[in-house]
Amino acid sequence: MTAATTTNRDADTAAVRRAISSTPRPPRPGRLSNAVAFGWRGMLKVKHVPEQLLDVTVTPVMFVLMFTYLFGGAIAGSTSAYLDYILPGILVMSVLFTTVYSGVALNTDLTKGVVDRFRSLPVWRPAPLLGALLGDSVRYVIGGTVIIVLGLVLGYRPDGGAAGTVGALALVVVFSFGLSWVFSVLGLLLRSPNAVMNAGFMGIFPFTFLSNVFVDPTTLPGPLEEFVDVNPVSTLATASRSLMGGDPDVSAIVVSLVTAAVLAAVFLPLTTHLYRNR
C-alpha cells in the first residue's frame, strides 16, 4: 500500500517544462560508442533476467553428469578418461546452444515496441545488433565457465592447464560470434520467439549429436563417419580438446576460425539488411 502511494506520484508540469527546455542537442556520438551503449543494455539483461542462464547451463550440466556416469565406463573404459574426452565437447555444445538464444532474444525484441524507438534514433544502424552480441558474449563465457568448473569438481584436470582451458573457451566464444548471426537471421525471419527456438535447435541438434562431441567417430558406420569428420562442430570440438589437452591442433583451430569468419561474412550483412528493411 505504501509502495503504491509513494511510487504513483504525479508529473510536475513546471519541472517537465524546465527539463524540456534545458537540453541543447549534444554532438552525435561515434559508431563504437553506439555499439557499446547497446552492449551495456545486453549486460543489464543478463543481470535482470538471470533465468536465461538457467536454460543454457542446466542442460549441459545434465549431459555431463549423464554421459560421464551412465556411459563413461562403457565408452571410454573409465569415467575419468571419458571426462577428459567429453568435457571440451560439452563446452562446445553448451556455448553453441546459447547462440540459439541470441536469435530468440532478437525476435523477442522485435515483438515489442522498443525496437521502433531504436530504429527511429539517429544511431549507427548495426549498433543494436553488435551491442546485443557483446551482451551475449557474457552469457557464452558464463555458460562455458559453468561447464569447466563442473568438470574440475568432478575431477577433470586438463593437461593444457589454465592457459589451454582459457584458450579453448575463447575459441568457442569466437566461433559462437560467427554462428550467432545465423540465428539472428532466423530471429528476423520467423514470426515468434518459440519458432526461432524450435527451428534453431532443430538445426543445431544434428550438428551437435552427429559430431565427435560424445563419441570417437572411428566407431561409426562409414557415411556417418564422413559427415562427422567434416562437421564444423567436430572440428571445433577437436580444436578445443587439443587446447585443453595441452597439444594444440593448429589446423583444427585455424579451420574453426575460418568457418566462423565465413559464417559472419555471409550472415552479418544479411542480418543488418533484414533489420534495416523490416
Place this chain on the structure above:
Amino acid sequence: MTDRPLAIEATALAKSFGSTPAVQHVDLAVPPGTIYGVLGPNGAGKTTTIRVLATLLRPDSGSARVLGHDVVAEADQVRSLISLTGQLASVDEELTGHENLTLLGRLLGLRRSSGARADELLDAFGIADAAGKLVKHYSGGMRRRLDVAASLVVTPQVMFLDEPTTGLDPRSRNQVWDIVRALAAEGTTVLLCTQYLEEADQLARGIAVIDRGRVIAEGTPAQLKSSVGRSVLHVRLLDAGQRPAAAELLERAVGQVVLEADPAGLLVHGSEADRAAVAVAELAAAGIGLAHFSLDQPSLDEVFLTITGRSAGDEADDPSRALQEQPS
C-alpha cells in the same frame, strides 16, 4: 524566416501490406510548434502513417518531409530531429526506468551526464520513486509517462505520439495531456494520433480525420464542429412533471426540442448562445425549476458521423462517454 519549412508535410502518401491498403492517400501539412491531431477509428491507418513519417516504413508512393527533410532520402537527418512514442510501449520492459533513460542518453551522446538527465526527467515525470524498478512492474500510467520521458531525453523538434492515453484513467490521461501541452509551449511540434475525439479537441490546433487510409476532413476543431451545426442546449428539470411545459416554451423560444431518455431531460440542436440564454431565463421566470443546463458544442463523434455516415464508435470502442466528465 518567412518560408520556414512545414514541420511535417505529407503528399499523397500510400502504403500497403500485401493486399491490405493501410494508407491510401494521406496529405498533411503541419506548421511548426503546433499540436496536430490525426483522428480515426481502429484500422484507419494512423500508426502506419506515423511509422512512415518516423522513417520506420518506406511509403509505396507519395512523399513526406519533416522540417524539410525527406523521410526516405534523408532518413538519418530526420531521425536526429524527431522522437517517437509508439502505440506499443516503446521502452524496454526488462530494464529499470532509470536504465531506459540512461541508455537513450548515451545513444544520443549525453555521455556522463546521461544518468543525471535520467534523474531529472524521472523526477519531473513523477516516477523517481520507481526509478530502480523494472518497467514490467510499472502501472500503465507510469509506463506511459516513462515512454513520453524517453522521447524527451534530448528535446526533439518534432514528436510523434501514437495514442498516448489509450487505457489510462482520467487522472493519468490529464497528466499526459499537460505534458503534451508543455511540450508544445516549448516549441516542439507534436503529431498526435488518437481515436479519442475528446483528446484531439482538447489538445490539437489542427485535426485531420482519417478513415480507411484517407484524409476525409481537415481543419481546426471549431471548423470541424461548425461543419456539423451549432451548439446543443441541454436542460435537466428538477421536476420531470414539468417537462411538457418546458418543451413548449423552448420550442417557441429556440427551436425543435428533443426529449432525452432521462424523463427530466430535454435538448435543442442548433441553439445560438443569446437565444439559449433568454430561453433559460424564461424557464426560470415561468417557475420551471432547473437542475442543470449547458450549452455544448457538438462532439467530434457527431462530426465523424456527418462525414462518414457512420459513427466512429461502430469500429472503435468509444471512450467519449467516459471522457465526458471533464475536471474543471
